[in-house]
Amino acid sequence: MATIRVRNTGERITDEAQVRAFLESNNVYYEHWPLDALPASLRGKFVLSDDEKDQILEALRPQIEALAKARGYVKWDVIALSEQTPNLEEMLKKFEQVHTHTEDEVRAIVAGSGIFVIKGKEGYFDVELQAGDVISVPERNPHFFTLTDERKVVAVRLFIDPSGWVAHPYEDPEFQRA
Numbered sequence: 001m002a003t004i005r006v007r008n009t010g011e012r013i014t015d016e017a018q019v020r021a022f023l024e025s026n027n028v029y030y031e032h033w034p035l036d037a038l039p040a041s042l043r044g045k046f047v048l049s050d051d052e053k054d055q056i057l058e059a060l061r062p063q064i065e066a067l068a069k070a071r072g073y074v075k076w077d078v079i080a081l082s083e084q085t086p087n088l089e090e091m092l093k094k095f096e097q098v099h100t101h102t103e104d105e106v107r108a109i110v111a112g113s114g115i116f117v118i119k120g121k122e123g124y125f126d127v128e129l130q131a132g133d134v135i136s137v138p139e140r141n142p143h144f145f146t147l148t149d150e151r152k153v154v155a156v157r158l159f160i161d162p163s164g165w166v167a168h169p170y171e172d173p174e175f176q177r178a
């Protein structure tokens with residue numbers, strides 16, 4: 001279940017109904033998927049072959065297709081990041097820059113955890129995501145994604161137009177760094 005940390009006040013929101021209400025009030029789409037259909041052999045695995053990524057997509061097909069149909073996504077894939085990923089730390093430094101996209105950014109966390117840092121109506125907030133959490137940052141909304149201290153995640157990404165999914169840097173004097 002996702003939890004929130006508001007950067008300028010340090011407030012934490014952990015109650016499910018309050019998390020949902022907070023995200024909704026900031027126009028951030030959120031849902032939670034059951035992951036029972038995932039093959040046991042792939043649980044807790046963070047280095048995945050293409051075949052294993054396909055198995056994950058197949059296991060989650062009903063949820064993926066329902067979300068795609070409801071929100072217009074046409075392509076999806078699986079990303080896996082862990083300390084085994086070459087140049088992970090450099091990659092994260094690059095990730096941790098506020099930016100925008102011309103389409104929304106969707107992630108369904110399959111294993112591990114991750115953090116979206118998002119500019120809300122009253123400043124930046126962190127959404128810490130666990131397995132089963134699905135989030136969409138609205139188009140043109142400043143944000144970035146990073147990992148938690150456990151440094152590993154498997155996530156499904158969904159796209160409306162993969163070729164248009166480019167990060168536009170967003171210089172923001174209001175960004176609350178911590």
Ligand SMILES: [Fe+2]
Pocket residue numbers: 099100101105143144145167
């Ligand atoms: Fe992004």
